[in-house]
Amino acid sequence: MTEDRKQETENRKQRDASCLFPVSCLLPSEIEAIKAEAGHYETPSAASIEALKIVQKNRGWISDESLKEIAALLGMAPAELDGVATFYNLIYRRPVGDTVVHYCNSASCWMLGAEKVRERFCERLGIELGETTKDGEFTLLPIVCLGACDHAPVVMVGESIHHDVDEQQVDRILDGKR
C-alpha cells in the first residue's frame, strides 16, 4: 500500500469511529482541495474533472460512492458527473492497480517498437492489456501519443515519462518499482 492509501484507510477508520452518521466518504482534505479548484471557475461544476482527479489520486479510481459525493459537492446530478467521468479516459471508473502503466501506441511509438514494449510488460506482469496484476500493483493500459515522439517508444509509469523504452528498460522500470 502506498503512503497515501494507508493514510486514507487510517483517516477513514478514525472518522467512522468518531461519527455516528458518516455524512461523507470524502476526506476533509479532498473536500477542501475540490472547493479550492471550484473557486477558479464561474460555476463549481467546471471543476468536475479536477475534482475527480483529486479523489482518484488518493484512491486510485472513482467508485460509485465517490462519484455521488463529488457530484453533490459540485451541485451536479450523479448522471451528469458520470457522463463526464466516463468521457475522459484518464478517469477510472473501475479499480486499477497502484501504478498504472500507460504505453503509447500512437504512430511514432508504434513504428519504433511499442508492441514489443507492450508484449514485454504483459509477459513480465502476467496480464493482458487492460488488466491489473493479481497483487494489485500494476495496470497496463494503452495511451495516445504522449508528446515525446522524438524519444519513441514512450511509456508513462504513474506520472513519470520514460523515453526510448526497449525491453531491457521495461525490466529496469519494473524492477525499480517492485
Next chain:
Amino acid sequence: MPTIEIDGRSYEVEAGANLLSACLSQGLDLPYFCWHPCMGSVGSCRQCAVIQYRDAHDVQGRIVMSCMTPAADGARISIEAPEVKAFRAEILELLMTNHPHDCPVCEEGGECHLQDMTVMTGHTFRQYRGKKRTHRNQYLGPFIHHEMNRCIACYRCVRFYRDYAGGDDLGVFASHNHVYFGRHEDGVLENEFSGNLVEVCPTGVFTDKTLSEHYTRKWDLQAAPSVCVHCAVGCNISPGERYGKLRRVINRYHGEVNRYFLCDRGRFGYGFVNSDRRLRKAMIEKQPAVSGEAAQQRLSFLLAQQRGKVIGIGSPRASLEANFALRERLGADYFYAGFGVDEHPLITAIAEIMQSSCARIPTLREIEQSDAIFILGEDVTNTAPVMALAVRQAVRNASFEIADRLHIPRWQDEAVREAAQQEKSPLFIASCDRTRLDDVATATFRKAPDDLARLGFAVAHLIDPEAPAVTDLSEQERSEAEVIAGALKRAKRPLIVSGSGCGSLAVIQAAANVALALPEKAKALSLVVPECNSIGLAMMQGRLLNEAFQLASTGAVATVIVLENDLYRRAERVVVDRFLAEVEHVVVIDHIGHETAEQAELVLSAGTFAETEGTLVNYEGRAQRFFPVLAPADDIRSAWQWLSDAPGQTDWRHVDDVISALAQRLPRFQSCRDAAPFASFRITGMKIPRQPPRYSGRTAMRANITVSEPKAPDDSDSALAFSMEGAESARPPALNPGFWAPGWNSNQSVIKFQDEINGHLRGDDPGVRLIREAGRASWFREIPDAWRVLSDQWLLAPIRHIFGSEPLSALSAPLAERIPEPYLALNPDDASRLEVGEGESVELELLPQMERRVLTVRLSAELPAGVAGIPVGLPGLPGTAFWKAAKLGTIS
C-alpha cells in the same frame, strides 16, 4: 417573409426559420433525427443535409446541414441533387451499421422514425461487414423499456429529459461509438415526463412497457380523438385499442394545449379502463341485473316513486353531458355538484374569477411565452403537469433575448443555452413546501397559506395602489413583495399562476388581485383546478355537498344518484357513512368500483372516456370533445344514457341531442356545440375510420370463436366509424384519431398536419373556449391576518402527488408502483420537538372531529414551522384537503 429557392422553385417561408423547418413547413420531405420541432437544432446527426448554392452562378454548391442553416432571403438550395441524396443515404447507412435490424421484434416497428428515414433516403444495401457494438440494457422502472443496441445516438432523449423537462437522472456516458444513454445506475426514471422518451426517441430504445404488456403494432390499433381525464389541463391524446382492451395512450398534438408532450400520469394512467374494478354489469342489490333494461326500470321506478325526494350528486370527473343529464333529470334544485366539501367554494370562486374578466386565461402556448411568472400556492408539476412543462420553457425566454442580441438564431439550441448560461426569466414560487419547479425559480418563498395570500395581496398593492393594501406587513414580507412586484412590472408578458392546490380561498383571491393589478393588456391568470371537468361542473352551478348531507339528516332524501363519484374522497368518513345510512336508496352510476358503489342498492355501469363520448372543460375554459375508442360491451352505457333512456323522460337519442339541450338550457355552454363536428358530419359522404388503413387480421381476430366476421359496431353518435374504411384526408382535427402521412409512420408525421412547424393544426386546433371574459372584476378585500404557529396544533397543508392524488390513474398497476406510502411531512425542528425522526410514526388527532390517524414522518426542510404536509388522495387519505388541522403526538 423571406423567399428561398428549393430545387429551382420559389417558396415563401417563415422569417427566422432554419432551412429544415422551412422545407418541412412547405410539405417537402427531408430526413432528420437530432432536430425536434420544439427542441431546436444541434446538428449532430448530419442527416438533414442539403446543397446550398452561393448564387445563381454557383452550380457546385456545398453541403450544409439544413437544420443549422438559416433560411435567409434569397437562399438557394437543393434537396434533390444526386450528390446530397447520396450523402444522406450514406449517413443513414452509418447509423445502421450498429443498429440490430430487429424490426420484426421491435416494438417501434411500424411507427419508427428510423424505418421511415431509411426508406426515405433509399438506403437498402448493407455493406458494413464488421461486428456491431453491443450494450447492456437497464431497468428504468415500470414505464419504460430500455434496448440500447437500437440507439442511433441522436441525443434527443437527453436533450428532452434534461434540457426540456428538467430531469437529472438520465445522461449520456462514454464516448466515440460507445456513447450510452441511460441512468448512471439501474433504477426508476424519476422525471414526471419520462414517458415522452418513447415518442422522442426516433427508434426503439425507449418503448412503452404498458403497451408491451399486451403489445400490438400501431397499424393494428384502433384509435380515437380523445382528451386526457387525469387533470384539468386537457391534453389531447390518442388512445389505442385492440381486442376490447385499451393498450396505450400517446400524445395527440394540439397547437395551444399540450403540443408534443404528455405527463406520465396521462400516458400511463389508462390502466383503470381495463381494470378488474370496472363496473361492467348493472347491479341490483349487489346482484348482477338480469339485463340493462331491468336496471333501467329499477331506476325509473325509484325516480317515479319518490318525486321531490330524489337528489343527484354530480362529479368533476364526469363529462358535461353526464352531469347535465343528471341535473336535467332531477331538476336544478336537486343537483349537487359533488365537489369535495372543502373544494367547492374554491372551484366556484375560480370559475367566477375566470368568467369575471379579471384577466386573460393563457393557453399553454401563451404560458410558454411569458417573461415573468409568479406562482402562488400551487405545486403545478403535481397538479397540472404539462402546464409546469410550459412554465419550465417560459423561463428560457431570457435566454432567447440574449441569443437575439448575439445574433444566435433561437433554434440553435446548444449555442443559445451556452450564451444564456443560468440566465432565466423571473419565476417566483410561493408555496407551502418545495415544488418541482424550484430548480428554475428565481426565488422561492415557503409560507402557510394565509401568509401566501398576504404576500399575493401585498404584491398586487405594490403593482397597483388601487388594490387593497396589507396593513401589517413585516419588513421581510414587504421586501419579498417588492422583488416580485418589480419583476412583474418590468415584464411585457407577466403571468400569475395559482389554484386550489393549497386549499385556500384567500390565496386564489390574492392571485386574482395580482392579475387584476397588472397593466391592461398584460393581465394573465392561470388557475389550476384538480380534475378534468372541474371547471365545466362549476359552470353548471350545482349545490354544496354539505347541503345534501344536511337535507338527508332531516329525512328529506329518499334516493340519491351518485354520478361517477366516490363520496368518501369528498368528505369525512363519518359524515359520508351517516349520509348513506340516512338515504333510503343509493344509486351509483360509475365505471369503476369504490366504497360508495359498494353501498349502493343500484349500480349502473357507465363507460369510461374510452367507451363513451363527451365534453370536458379544461382549466382555460376550453370545451373539448372526446370520442370512444372502443364500443362499450356488457351493460356499459354512457351515464347520460342511463339517465335519459327512461321512457318518456327525454327525447335524447344521441349525445348531440344532450349537447344541444345543454346549450339551450344553459347559454354559457352555447358554444360547446362547436367543440367538434356532430354525428352527421361527413367527408364526401364518408365517416372517419378509427382504424388505420393497414389494420390487419380483422377477419381472423375472432377465428378462435367463429370464423364469420361480426358486423362492425355501429357508432350513430359520432362521425367516426369502428372501421378501416372511410375518409382518409381532410379530417377536421377534432375528429382525427391520430397522425399518419405517406412515408411518415412515426409520430413525426404531425408536421404534415401543422399550418407551419410548431404551429396550429391545419383546420384549427380542436375545442372551443367557453369563457369570453365580460363585465368588470373588482378587488378582493378580505386579507387574512398573519398566520401564527400554535403551540400544540399543526396546520395541515395539502401536498399533491402526480402519482396517487388522482384516483383513476392510481388504479393503473405500473403507476401504482410509483405512488408514495402515505406520510405526514414535518419540518425537522417540529419533528425533533416531537421527538420523531424520518420514517417514525406519529399520531394525528384530526380537528375538529377528533378522528385519529397514524402516519409515518417524512422530513421536509422547507415546510414552515407549525405546518404539517398531508398528501392528498394517497391510500387511506382523503381525496380533497378537508382536514385542516391536527394535534400531533408520538405513539405511546
Next chain:
Amino acid sequence: MIMDMNTPLTKNIKPDRAFATLDNYLSTGGYEGLRIAIKELTPLDVQRAVKDAGLRGRGGAGFPTGLKWSFVPMGEDAPRPKYLVVNGDEMEPGAFKDRLLIERDPHQLVEGVIISAYAIEASMAYIFLRGEYHLGAQRMKQAIAEAYDRHYLGKNILGSDYSLELHVHTSAGRYICGEETALLNALEGKRANPRAKPPFPQISGLWGKPTVVNNVETLCNVPHILHYGVDWYQELGRGEDKGTKLFGASGRIKRPGLWELPMGTPIREILEVHAGGMQEGFRLRGFLPGGASTDFLLPEHLDVPMDYGAIEKAGSRIGTATMIILDDKTCPVAMVLNLEQFFAQESCGWCTPCRDGLPWVVSILQDILNGRGRMDDLDTLARHTRLLGPGNTYCALAPGAMGPLQSALKYFRADFERFIRQNTEGIGRMTTKNTKGFSLSAVEGGQ
C-alpha cells in the same frame, strides 16, 4: 546574441539547463514585451502589432492571430468577463512541440498570455493542459506563482489599471479536447463535444462570454513581437509566412527532434540537415508533414518549403509542423490503420459520420490487413474520405482523420491492393507484424 535573436522561442532552452527560471528568462529580456504593451500601448495597438507581424496560429489551422482577436467585442459595452484560453492539449500523434515550451520556458508562455489577454481586455485566462503533462503543469504553476509575486499577474499589473487572473487547468485525456470549442466544454467541466460555429468563441465562448483560444506556441511568439517589433519579426520568415516555427520529426531518422527554424524552411533541410537523414538501412517512403491529421507527402515533395500555402499546394497541411516519417520497412496500410484507430477511439461520439464512419474505416483496414479485404473495400474507403470531409462533420477531427487515408489511397494504393489480392487469389492470409489492433474499449472505464 545574434543566434538567439533568430530563435526567439527557444533561446532560453539550453541543453545544460533543466528549464529557464524566472531569472534566466529576465536575463534575456523577459517581460520586456509585457512592459511595453502595458505601459506604452493600448489593447488595440497590441492587436494591430500582432496582426501586422503576420503571426498565424500554430495549433494547426494557421488562422491569423491578430485577425482572430479582432472579432472580440471591445470597449465599455463589450460583454464581460472576457477570457483568453491557452490550448496546451497537444495530443495529436507526432506532435511534441508545446510540451517543450511549457516545460522548458514557462515564463515565456505566461508573458505571452498576459500580453494577449491585455490585447482583448480579458480578465481571466486559463492554460488548458492535457492531463499527462504533469511536469509541465508543475512548472507552469510555479511560473504563474512567480509572476503573481512580481505583479505581472493579479490586480493592477505593473501598476497599470489592467488586472488578470491566470489559472492552470489540467485535463484527463481525449484528443478532442484540443479542438477549441470542445476544449471550452472541457474547461466548463462538461463532456468535450465540440460546439457549432457560428457563434464563434470570440462572440460566445467560455460560459457564453467572448473568448479567444490560442495555441501555446502561438502565444509564445507574442512577447517577442512586442519586444523586438513587427519588422524584426517579419524578417524572420524565409518565405511567404512570418516568424520562426518549431519543426519536429520522428520515425526512423537519425536524430529525431525539434528545431526552431524560420517559417518557409524547406522540408529537405529539416529532414536531411537537422534530423540527419534516414537511419541506416531505411529509406524514406513518405511523411506526414504536420502530424497525424495531415496528408502524406512523398520524397518528391522534399523541396517544398514549410509554409502554409506551399504545403497546401502540395496537397497537405502544415498542421503542427511535426513530421512523422514513413520508412520503406513500415507497412503504410498498417500505419494508416494505427492512425485511424486513434481517430476512431478519440471521436467524441457526437456526429454520425465521425462516430460511426471511423470504426467502419478501421474494420475495413483490419480486414484488408488480415487477408479478408475486397477490391471494392477501396471504394468504400474512398467514399468515406469524401463523406467525412470538411463541412460534412461537426468538427475537424474526422476530416483530419481522412488526410492520411485519402493520401495513402493515392500514393500507396499498390500496398492496399497487394493485401487484397492475396485474399482473392487464395494465396493465404498475410499479416504484418504491426497490424495488431486493440479494442476501442480497452482504455475506458464506465459503460
